[in-house]
Amino acid sequence: MPTNTSAMTHSKNSPITGDAILRVGPVNPEVAQALQADLGAQVLPEPGPEREALLEEHGTQIRVAVCSGRIGVDSELMQRLPNLEAIINFGVGYDATDVAQAQARGIVVSNTPDVLTECVADTALGLYLSTLRSLGAAERFLRAGAWAAGENFPLATRASGTKVGILGLGRIGQAIANRLEAFGCEIHYHNRSEKPDSRYAYHPSALALAEATDVLMIAAAGGSQSAGLVDREVIEAVGPRGFIINIARGSVIDEPALVQALANKDIAGAGLDVFTKEPSVPAELLNLDNVVLLPHVGSGTHETRADMAALALGNLRSYLEDRTLLTPIS
Structure with missing residues (x-):
């Protein structure tokens, strides 16, 4: 060098x-x-x-x-x-x-x-609501004529009052927490170090956070220190009734393991604004109704x-x- x-x-x-x-x-x-x-x-x-x-x-x-x-x-x-x-x-x-x-x-x-903190946090909240309430899938259901034909859209998951684990309680993570508190959510978090002044429940690892919560919200900074932080074990800990929302970086999560978990319904769903090899998105995700996909628009406002x-x-x-x-x- x-x-x-x-x-x-x-x-x-x-x-x-x-x-x-x-x-x-x-x-x-x-x-x-x-x-x-x-x-x-x-x-x-x-x-x-x-x-x-x-x-x-x-x-x-x-x-x-x-x-x-x-x-x-x-x-x-x-x-x-x-x-x-x-x-x-x-x-x-x-x-x-x-x-x-x-x-x-x-x-x-x-x-x-x-x-960009506020707009990224807004996007996270939008993904959270859309994913848990299946709003994108519901719109596609209506546009396809299924509702008019007499079909009923499947029930979704309540977004208020859930336990949300925020992975990375920095500026953006805190802004997301502020918004989720208005929905009566119970906030937990994992950070590289505990925040003494935080009123939220701290967990010593990403795995412990996933085990304790209903939704894993990924807001960690990108880079080598967080690469693969949400690995296969953490994804499995989210469980078949749990959700993952990622507005951080695609590198933070084991993307193949996430794709497999969504396809097999090992987790209930995911909302993703970021991917490992942008703008490429794993083809397997495109036809799944339990995942909401956005083209990295977290800060995308005028x-x-x-x-x-x-x-x-x-x-x-x-x-x-x-x-x-x-x-x-x-």
Whole structure:
């Protein structure tokens, strides 16, 4: 792994011009417009000869990379940018970026926390209601003419007054808990560490949380620390009357085990906004009525995306001006 050699080629206090800024992958249109029109940033092509040519010619001069949470600066790309100083991430999640390498090289990384908390929590609540009450399946039932033909839609599960286990009681997890309390739900949680000020019941593991609750709500941060946290054993512990809701990252759950559990009705159902290999969704899920599928729309509102764009650009401009970040990840 190359070390950060920026000190050899320029001072970190020297101005950063557009040709030293690289856009990695698609980003929010407002961010893309600012990068192109205001800063003249370079755009990394898709894998192939054009990308290789750009990295060969300009890789050593890139000092700032701007990316999304879905397509970050991975290990290979980071190694090709020996003078990289900062990674500006559009999104609260940054697991697509090699943070370990960035930290080892002194590359600072920002994200866009807080501004998407409320909308993601709203999505979680929508998934919760739709999944337990089978609202999507009920709509398809009506549209297919089954109700008009005299059929009765199967009974669903009550959403109020349930025991909900929140896996990851961070900003988003707490916002979800606030909403569920209005439904009279009993809140339990598991975190990497217990929160002394929390009034909710703490459980020492994801398995213990699943065993104690009716619904497992996954709100854990993505990345290597949470990868596979909800494994086959945890899914089995949810049980045939329990549900899983995931608005975190697809990597947090053992997706093949979840697919099998849903197909076999080993759990009652699931609501999923995230998947392991987005935008690909396991084909087996598409025809199951006990799962609600969303195309990763947790923060997908006009208002939240505008706030995220403003914060991402604020981080970028702050770094260009005085080498500080408004919201560094640590």
